[in-house]
Amino acid sequence: MEEKKVKQTWKQKILFYITAFFVLLGIFSVFSFLFLVPFVIDPSFTTIFMEFDEQPVLCVTRKAERKLGVSNCSWASCREGCTKEIYDCTQIHVDYKKVGPDFNFTPTTVEPTTPPDDYRRKRLIQDAAFDEFDSDDFITEPSPTGLMGNDSEWYYIGAKLFPNVKGCGYPPALNCTIFLKKYKGIGTNFSCYYSRVDPGLVISHLDMWQVYMNLVYAMAIPIPSFIVSVIYLTFAYFKIYNDDEEKAPLEKNAEGLDEEGNSMEDIASLRPASGALTPASETFREDLASFGHQLKVAMADEMSRDSFNEEIINKSHSLSGNLGKEMTTSISTSGGPINDI
Structure with missing residues (x-):
């Protein structure tokens, strides 16, 4: 049997795109922060600490x-x-x-x-x-x-x-x-x-205002972005995807039971292509008559089987009785020393 392709729902698609966005945001935040450290952050801190x-x-x-x-x-x-x-x-x-x-x-x-x-x-x-x-x-x-x-x-x-x-x-x-x-x-x-x-x-x-603004921009954007990404990915891993994995086996079993029930119903009730099966319908009457006929045939077969068994038993009894009588007659009528005496 060919495996059925599982179709993703709109909720699963949205969850996938959101997760991919936060993964990329976390990666870009780390690399941008590492790039800004030697070119913006370190010079800004040094300028402040040197107290110009x-x-x-x-x-x-x-x-x-x-x-x-x-x-x-x-x-x-x-x-x-x-x-x-x-x-x-x-x-x-x-x-x-x-x-x-x-x-x-x-x-x-x-x-x-x-x-x-x-x-x-x-x-x-x-x-x-x-x-x-x-x-x-x-x-x-x-x-x-x-x-x-x-x-x-x-x-x-x-x-x-x-x-x-x-x-x-x-x-x-x-x-x-x-x-x-x-x-x-x-x-x-x-x-x-x-x-x-x-x-x-x-x-x-020297422009201290620009120094402070460069420092704020270099730290206020990458660091919070990375923190938000980590928080979301942690929550998604332990909560969202974990719940989905727990629900997946239950849904799979439910689908299997539904498929099994549908197959049993299909086998048990081979309905005609047209019309619904109701007590007043012609199809229902035909099925009922057919079921009655099958029941009579089965009962007749059962009765004939029982009568055949009784006949065999009676014949066996009669056969055993006749054999006993013949044996008694033959013993009583046979000649011998005792009879002579």
Whole structure:
């Protein structure tokens, strides 16, 4: 026998699509969260923990160095790709000082090929002792670097400049070529933001509102989606599908009983194609007459069988009686010594 194809009900189809949706939602939530951790979540948390001062300060490029080799590139002011190794890096150092909120920032960009201005000449003279310059006209004492404090003209000398807290990104949001061209000219001044935790870290752009919003979007969508998916799949596994499995054998047995009952009814009642079977119908009368005739034949056969058995019994009795009489007569009439006596 060919197996019957079980047809799914609309309820089973809807349940299947809902379950598939939550499975896919859970998978995409996990992968999206793993993707957002190094690119959005970690930089946002680091920016918050570094406690950048939202009041900008005045930065001036002190020096820019280009280095080659992994051992020399321990850090880079800007790199495209946060996870790849860097073999060619440009390191920009800046000096910055605090200014009032009413300070008018007028950024000026100095091309690297521009002759040194007063600020550049001043820095070159101070760095002459440990740079490539060696002349009696230069001051041989190295210039101090690090935190100078509010009492000095510059709050910090020689800070590291980055576009963001990680110093990396991808075009078009961040193009390192444009960034380096804009800030590596010695004497270039611009507004920047320093970290209260590490004053030697300076970034060129800061938008704390955007940082918080990026963090919210990166965590408020994938994590709740994954939790909802897990809750639904757990409920479906232990409740919905478990109940269906328990009901399936009962429904199968009920269907088997129904099929068996239908087959017995078909065998017992071979109804004609037309008309219903009622006591007043012609079919019912014919069936009843046929049943009566069959009953009479069966009774006649039974009676004839009983009479045949009685006849055999009577004949056996009569046969045994006659045999007894003949034996007695033969014994009594036979001659012998006793009879002679």
